[in-house]
Amino acid sequence: MSVITVNEAISQALAEEMRRDPAVLMFGEGVATKRANLVAEFGAARVRNTPLAEGIIAGTAVGAAATGLRPIVDLLFAPFLCFAMDEIVNSAGKLRYLSGGQFKFPMVVMAMSGAGWTVGAQHNHNLEAWFVHSPGLKVVMPSSAADFKGLLKAAIRDDNPVLFFMDLALGYQAGEVPAGEVLVPLGRAATLREGRDVSLISYAKTVHHCVAAAETLAARGISAEVIDLRSLKPLDEAAILASARKTGRVVVVHEASRLCGVGAEIAAFVGEHAFGALKAPVRRLTGPDAPAPASWPLEQAFVPQADAIAAAALELVAARRSAGPSPRPSTEGAVSMQA
Amino acid sequence: MRQAEHDPSPLAMLETMMLIRAYEEAVAGIAAGGTAPGTCTSVGQEAAAVGVLRALARRDQILTNHRSAGHLLARGADPGRLIAEVLGKRTGYCKGKSGSLHISAAELGVVLTSTIVGGELSLATGVALSRTMKPGDDGVVATFFGDGAACEGVFHESLNLAAMWSLPILYVCENNQWQAFVHRRETMPVEHVRTWAAAHGIEAHTVDGNDVEVVHAAASAAVARIRATRKPVFLEALTYRTRGHYEPDDQAYVDPAELAAWRARDPIELLAQRLRADGRLDDAGFARISLRTHAAIDEAVAFAKASPFPELSELVTDVYA
Structure with a gap:
């Protein structure tokens, strides 16, 4: 058992899953810049910065997920998901069904939301219900460091697209996280x-x-x-x-x-x-x-x-x-x- | 027929174009009869599909859109399973869950068809990224879209990322002059989409999209470049959607003179005349191809019509992996 912040829990989850599975890769605006530790350990091909263009970030993840990779994309603030709705809702959520089950989309879309940073409504908008309403997607929104770690790891291992919402107020909140493998199954309160x-x-x-x-x-x-x-x-x-x-x-x-x-x-x-x-x-x-x-x-x-x-x-x-x-x-x- | 899918000889390409035409006309006929939903046909655009597909290898992948029958058939898809899909039958490529609009066939390397205009452009980068992560892979990802998709923002996002990440994508813009019910001239200040692609620093070419031999030569060169450089290439095929946006469509909004001018350059006639002129095809030979392709489509229609609908329990399967 150790006490770490939510941000540290996320960081641990990402590193552990990238270490475990070479198909896991992560990209998004500033991802390589902010996660230099991941670049150092896993290389520039698996940890990438992108243009500031949420649609193509998400779409690239969808295409990669359908063809053997397990991408994680960080779209930063939840309202920015509006630029990626086609890729997330119409492609990731529907193309498994529309193709008669020919493809699966093991991918995670991370986004922050919620009061706490006084950033106003174009950076803070809790949109999670939109995605709950969209078929083919899974949605998680944890509250503790242990669950951030365990649910992110489970989300990365899930074969479906998972929206992983991070409450802006919780990033620096510390909590106890068990030693060793921490996995929290999706769908369990x-x-x-x-x-x-x-x-x-x-x-x-x-x-x-x-x-x-x-x-x-x-x-x-x-x-x-x-x-x-x-x-x-x-x-x-x-x-x-x-x-x-x-x-x-x-x-x-x-x-x-x-x-x-x-x-x-x-x-x-x-x-x-x-x-x-x-x-x-x-x-x-x-x-x-x-x-x-x-x-x-x-x-x-x-x-x-x-x-x-x-x-x-x-x-x-x-x-x-x-x-x-x-x-x-x-x-x-x-x-x-x-x- | 199906074993010919990689045969780039003009006669084989002619036969595939005629198969596509027979398919589209049969499906439009079923729609006109009221027993099938309307489809978006690719009549008039067969040369672009066949010329590009013949330049690809089996290991290459394609992404397509709602106007996909030409791409699928040129790739070797079974017309029976395609029509079954259009009719919502269990034997379709997607178990009847796609209908005509988003047919993909993983077994043929036809991945992630999107009917959202520009959707395939947002997905092709990811499919190509997967290929770059495989050491030694020289595969090409070809994505088909029209001038309408080029007006979507994601077109530029896709080309920009492909250029920056050096992704092995062949962008095939079938500039068919029509964006649903609006002529390209009303929506674009430039004649050719190529100029937009070139602005992203991508090697870009515009070719006569109704001449299958020209398309095939340009696509072959582009594919060779992509295999060697692992960089994207943009190919614009100038062509024309000679039927409506979907079936049925009276095309009352179409300039008859423009339509007639393009019909005079019909891709099948263009190639057939050339082959006749130099003695590689005669009337009997043309009739034999026509008979074969129509027979194949007749058989496909019969198969599709005889196929069962999906079980109602299929309503909620394939939602989650």
Whole structure:
């Protein structure tokens, strides 16, 4: 066991997988510049800088993946994925199916997003739900150093295209990572804290806000379970259902906006499959339907924080199912939090 | 027929062009009858497909697009499995999941067909990158696209990266004058796409795309250059889409004089006349080829029509590896 940052965990995962498999290579804008250690160990052919052109970076990865390589591309900030949507969604996601299974696309697309760097909406936009909605793709968004390492390694070994989202706020966050091989399977959620009264389901940085909220709730005698989804596709539906049935109360928390977000899927899924176990309506705490602002207080207000999560959980615990509709609508960022 | 796919003799190239024409007309006929979806035919562009494909070796790969039947047939694809794919049948190259628009055939080295205009340009760099990672490999990756794709941003991204990374790509621009329903003159300030390719520092040529012997000679030279230098070469074949964007299409938007001028330079007629003029082909010989190619297509249509549709369980297979 050692304590390393998320960035170090990513670096370890890349080096270990490139060492293990000569088909793994990495390219993107500034990749060779920023990862000189990988260039030194694996050579310039396997670690490349590219022109600043996300479409061709992603497309090149798709073509390479279909013909025997296992590319990792770093597209930097998630909004830049908009320039690569054809290659990721139309090619990587569809050409296996459209070809009747003739090709596979073992590739990883890395991108950063989320509040924390005050970079504004063209560098900070949590787009993960777009890719969850697109067939043929897998999507992961970890919250801890160990999961960053283990999920990145698993993503590189997966035979499908994987979108690997890195929350901007977490890069320098340190965490314990086991010694030796660390592999975290895609599609498996982690229960960070067991609880009886309410389930707090989240991913990426808001997982930490849920943990803080759970501590606040514990001090008030409420036992909150915290589920870190880690993978958004495949989604660990079994873990979600088990927790919802156990506690009967679910709060879904994410920084991405509410409409058609991952929380909408979870709420609907729980409603379809665990309705009888619910003691209160599912609540969603999300970012607002607004571009991410740069100003620090606004950027922080964009993100569901621990106090709002604890408050939502308290309301659910206080509500009786027979009392009728939800005491408050789902909460979206600063505007409704102040309402 | 299929064993002739690497025979660069004019007669063999003529026969393949006639096979493509018979195929396209048969598929257009099925579409007109309402029992198949409309396809994007390559009628009028057969020389570009056959001339380039005959210059490639079996170890080379191609990427193509929605107007792909010529490339596939010139590569030796089974017309029966192609038509089966168009009809959505289980025996098609892609189990009926592609339809006509994105047929690939890995067994023939036809990889990653994309119907997104310019899509194949974004993928060819990766296929070529794989080849550069194999020590001693001298393979060529040929990618087919039109003047429409050249107006996509990714065209420039692809050529730029191929030049910078020294990727063994033969860019084949079939400049067929039409970008769906818009004439190239409305969208491009230059006559030839070649000038855009040359601006990226890539060796670029424009040739008469309706003369299969000219295309074949230019493509052979380009392939030899790519094998030797491992650098991309750009080849623009000037040609004309003599049928509509897809079937059926009344082509009311087409200038009849322009269409007539290009039809007068039909690639099949052009070669047949040359062969007749120097005694390498006579009427009986031409009729024999016509009979053979039409018989092959008739058989292909019968095979495709008799083939079963996919099981409904196929709806959700092949999504993930």
